[in-house]
Amino acid sequence: MNAIKPKAMRDVFIETLISKMEEDKTIFFLSADFGSPALDKLRELYPDRFINVGIAEQNLINVATGLALEGFKVYAYAIAPFITMRCYEQIRVNLSVLSQIRPMCVNIIGVGAGFSYDMSGPTHHCLEDLSIMGTLPNITVFSPSDYSSAEHYVNETLKIGIRYLRFDAKPLFNIEAQEEIDFAQGFRVVKAGEVGVIISTGYMTHKALEYANKLQLVGKNVGVIDLFLPSTFNYESLEKALRGYDVLISLEEGIGNAGGLDSKILHFINTIKLSKFYTPLAMHGKYSFEIGSRDSLHEHFDMGLQNIIRALKGHDD
Amino acid sequence: MNKSKFLENKANEIRKETLLIHKRAIETRVASSLSPIEVFVALYYGGVLKYDPKIPLWENRDRFVISKGHGSISMYPILADLGFFDKSELENVCKPGSFLGGIPDPIIPGYETINGSLGHGLGVASGMAVALRAKGSDASVFVLVGDGELNEGSNWEAIMFAAHHRLDNLIVIVDDNKASMLDFTKNILDTSPLSKRFEAFGFECFSVEGHDVGAVQKSLLSLKEMKTAKPKVLFAQTIKGKGVPFLETHPLSHILSLKPDEIDEIVRGIDERN
Numbered sequence: 001m002n003a004i005k006p007k008a009m010r011d012v013f014i015e016t017l018i019s020k021m022e023e024d025k026t027i028f029f030l031s032a033d034f035g036s037p038a039l040d041k042l043r044e045l046y047p048d049r050f051i052n053v054g055i056a057e058q059n060l061i062n063v064a065t066g067l068a069l070e071g072f073k074v075y076a077y078a079i080a081p082f083i084t085m086r087c088y089e090q091i092r093v094n095l096s097v098l099s100q101i102r103p104m105c106v107n108i109i110g111v112g113a114g115f116s117y118d119m120s121g122p123t124h125h126c127l128e129d130l131s132i133m134g135t136l137p138n139i140t141v142f143s144p145s146d147y148s149s150a151e152h153y154v155n156e157t158l159k160i161g162i163r164y165l166r167f168d169a170k171p172l173f174n175i176e177a178q179e180e181i182d183f184a185q186g187f188r189v190v191k192a193g194e195v196g197v198i199i200s201t202g203y204m205t206h207k208a209l210e211y212a213n214k215l216q217l218v219g220k221n222v223g224v225i226d227l228f229l230p231s232t233f234n235y236e237s238l239e240k241a242l243r244g245y246d247v248l249i250s251l252e253e254g255i256g257n258a259g260g261l262d263s264k265i266l267h268f269i270n271t272i273k274l275s276k277f278y279t280p281l282a283m284h285g286k287y288s289f290e291i292g293s294r295d296s297l298h299e300h301f302d303m304g305l306q307n308i309i310r311a312l313k314g315h316d317d
Numbered sequence: 318m319n320k321s322k323f324l325e326n327k328a329n330e331i332r333k334e335t336l337l338i339h340k341r342a343i344e345t346r347v348a349s350s351l352s353p354i355e356v357f358v359a360l361y362y363g364g365v366l367k368y369d370p371k372i373p374l375w376e377n378r379d380r381f382v383i384s385k386g387h388g389s390i391s392m393y394p395i396l397a398d399l400g401f402f403d404k405s406e407l408e409n410v411c412k413p414g415s416f417l418g419g420i421p422d423p424i425i426p427g428y429e430t431i432n433g434s435l436g437h438g439l440g441v442a443s444g445m446a447v448a449l450r451a452k453g454s455d456a457s458v459f460v461l462v463g464d465g466e467l468n469e470g471s472n473w474e475a476i477m478f479a480a481h482h483r484l485d486n487l488i489v490i491v492d493d494n495k496a497s498m499l500d501f502t503k504n505i506l507d508t509s510p511l512s513k514r515f516e517a518f519g520f521e522c523f524s525v526e527g528h529d530v531g532a533v534q535k536s537l538l539s540l541k542e543m544k545t546a547k548p549k550v551l552f553a554q555t556i557k558g559k560g561v562p563f564l565e566t567h568p569l570s571h572i573l574s575l576k577p578d579e580i581d582e583i584v585r586g587i588d589e590r591n
Contacts, residue, residue: 063443
């Protein structure tokens, strides 16, 4: 799909879901008093299958469970740090544990992955969700980098299962990748390279591509891989995609060494027994109270272009 | 035998069976399982709940969500007696390989949801009530919570939700046994008067002597039929450890176990009275 103009993942996802709701009467949408332009349309068209539960994430998940146990396909929607952390035990008990014996369809949609809400401070930065949601059995984590990926995932969300969809809050351009989205693989090659490859997820795939394009100008051909199913990607396929690279860098808006993307990559490397020079770039273990752009937050946490160059040089040295 | 006497006998039988399970499986929470026995008996033997033991998830059943799950070991002999599973399974509670654990899980036929952690059932039941209304079902949703459990804030999110959405197919039963784990509830967080709090939140409130099984049955049947455009709550005034004098007055009854000879004596007493 050509990149025409930036769009918010949530709007494209919800627009696509609306197109399913006419035919599929079992789709039910719950929000914890959080909206979007597309959601305005959904609740106007389907008021009987939309409930704003109020600012009450624990009850959001519990009500979602009750509906899903009765056969509805449920979407529970709120700001990412709140829908994952305020109601974590509700998710664990009623979705992760219970769904193992009572299969049901619940999609937890969190908007505001990483530093999406860059100006809103640490309460709104969502830096732990990849690790805490990824650690729960029976839950698939979907971390798209663009609205086209989010749109394609709608059909997946209509199947039985529990999913956590972490959407960026900002409108973003579609990424023009070398490979199409394939949910059986869980990743796509965005750009092939030679001297190294950056594995990233969500918004950081845009940054990885931006860095790779800049490095291309100085003669360094760096590859980019977009890992949109960071807990359930196909190990064998990724191993094939990484052949030929000696340097591997992961890039995430999350806390490093805490179960996030870097931990997933390390488990992969260890399982496949890959021999690579690996540098994880993630936040070190502090929150940020700095008021600044997303880029400045990346620089602050040593996740910028210079750190990519250093990781590549580290190998050269 | 009239219905009330039948229900009383059944409650005695279940109390006896619950104590014998505790004798075999000391890990079970006996005191909190003794207080809701008359509620369970009224629901299952008093013509309140629609159910089919052969099809536990029968679409037209009334839903019964037990939120204070650890305090429902007394459901095991009821479900076995009704044929949800074989009675011989009662010998295996908490034994390796059994599906009957110290805290019941929904792998047990007849259990709707998971319940080992408190404060979840009322919200899940509210979601079920919304779903049943959306499906046009006339089934009701009953949910049992403990008074101590109502300390969990998630309950009050659900209570606001149920009242706002006028879930008149939802009936909350509070096992109001006045005791939590480490003390009587009034000494931990005094939530009295609970009925006024529920009323202020938009519920229709009712109270019943929770060990008068005939009265409990009558209340539940009446609430099930009542259409008020409001959710309803029944406070079953119960005693934690009911039937065991030593537990009935002890603030730590929740975590106390009974010795085999104590159980034998209490069971003999139940037999002699009947």
